[in-house]
Amino acid sequence: MTHGISNLSIIPVRREPSEKSEMVTQILFGEHFEMREQMVGWTNVKLAYDGYEGWVDTKMITPINARTLSKIENSASAITSDIITIVPVNDEQNLMLVAGSTLPVWRPYLKQFSVTRDTYLATGDVLYGDIKDPREVVIQQSLKYFNAPYLWGGRTPFGVDCSGLTQVIYKMIGIQLPRDASEQVKIGTALSFVDEAEPGDLAFFDDDEGNIVHVGIIWKRNKIIHASGQVRIDNVDQFGIFNIDTKRYTHKMRVMKKIIKQNGTD
Structure with a gap:
């Protein structure tokens, strides 16, 4: 076999x-x-x-x-x-x-x-089947992972990495994403401004060499759900992710992508 x-x-x-x-x-x-x-x-x-x-x-x-x-x-x-x-x-x-x-x-x-x-x-x-409100499902499911520990290569609520989280959450609404953030970023439509983002959109972040190294899920205005040490909620703007505990920027914004269309398809 x-x-x-x-x-x-x-x-x-x-x-x-x-x-x-x-x-x-x-x-x-x-x-x-x-x-x-x-x-x-x-x-x-x-x-x-x-x-x-x-x-x-x-x-x-x-x-x-x-x-x-x-x-x-x-x-x-x-x-x-x-x-x-x-x-x-x-x-x-x-x-x-x-x-x-x-x-x-x-x-x-x-x-x-x-x-x-x-x-x-x-x-x-x-x-x-068809998900009636995929953006709502993305947020509901993402919040279930809150405080899940970060685990390199993980895809579960008991250990997950940043792209594992986005991949599995999008799987729940019938959208197939690649495994790594560097590949996920190639999908969808780029947004020009942070204010254009809707709940469920993805934000990607790069390092000093321009490599995509992180991804998170936009929640509500200027909030992001992402796996960094644990699945957490932080502030996000055009500069990147602002950690609400350390009061400093931890990830540099590269691009925001809209993958979920109004009818729930990519």
């Missing part, structure tokens, strides 16, 4: 095939991937969602055949929006899903989803 899926809450993806290697991202439950190369105990994968590549512990992979892959790719899916969703497997076991997990082969009227041959009944709140 050449493809796999995450049947676990989180699968760490590492730069090199070693537990000591840097974690570059995480695969959330229900996300699938191509298996490209294998070494003893490790598999190199390419994520279907964003094309990110890295190494995962082979024991964590649930292989899927071509028929299952086709079914997943050609069926609707839902996204969990609760911080934690507990899905019963049987009388003794549960699945623990973090916010932003994918529920493949979604059957909305039954609230059921399928992974390989197993079918589960979804619990809690899920998002799927």
Whole structure:
């Protein structure tokens, strides 16, 4: 089999095939991937969602055949929006899903989803189909991550980096973003003035060499939700992010982007 899926809450993806290697991202439950190369105990994968590549512990992979892959790719899916969703497997076991997990082969009227041959009944709140007010959803979901610790490569409410936060939040409204801020900045329409920004727009920040190194979500006027040490709310203006605790600028503004259109599509 050449493809796999995450049947676990989180699968760490590492730069090199070693537990000591840097974690570059995480695969959330229900996300699938191509298996490209294998070494003893490790598999190199390419994520279907964003094309990110890295190494995962082979024991964590649930292989899927071509028929299952086709079914997943050609069926609707839902996204969990609760911080934690507990899905019963049987009388003794549960699945623990973090916010932003994918529920493949979604059957909305039954609230059921399928992974390989197993079918589960979804619990809690899920998002799927056309989102009526995507900007409101972005802000509601972003605020759930408030005080989540910063974690390089993280994509969950229990550890997240700046672009992991924006990617997963936008995933909830059906907009697919690349994994890194340096790639996310290439999407959408640039805004000329800070006052043009609406809740849910993204702001990008660069270093002294002009490299995009940070991204955050505009909340209300002159406020930004971003992951820096933790998911926090700070002030933002044309100069950058002004940390309300240290009373100094921490990130230099590069550009603000409108990705959500009025109808919720990018």
